[in-house]
Amino acid sequence: MERRIVLWVAIGVLFLAVLFLTYRVSNLTGNTAAGSSGKLDTTGWTENEIMNYEMHGTIPARVTNSGTSTSNSGGMVGGC
Numbered sequence: 001m002e003r004r005i006v007l008w009v010a011i012g013v014l015f016l017a018v019l020f021l022t023y024r025v026s027n028l029t030g031n032t033a034a035g036s037s038g039k040l041d042t043t044g045w046t047e048n049e050i051m052n053y054e055m056h057g058t059i060p061a062r063v064t065n066s067g068t069s070t071s072n073s074g075g076m077v078g079g080c
Contacts, residue, residue: 040053040059045060
């Protein structure tokens, strides 16, 4: 009987920890390559370029210093 109580307390503590950490991660704001809004300015991009950015994270090569640096990351968001 005692083991069950300890098990349920442990499960409850883990559940609360997961909720807390999920909340913290969802509220993180940091320096992003996209600036303060968190999104790149895609005005002037073609539909295909926007799709490639949304699906694969690739930034078009013609985008030059609009708040991003593609030279270090190979044109990929996150440097992958």
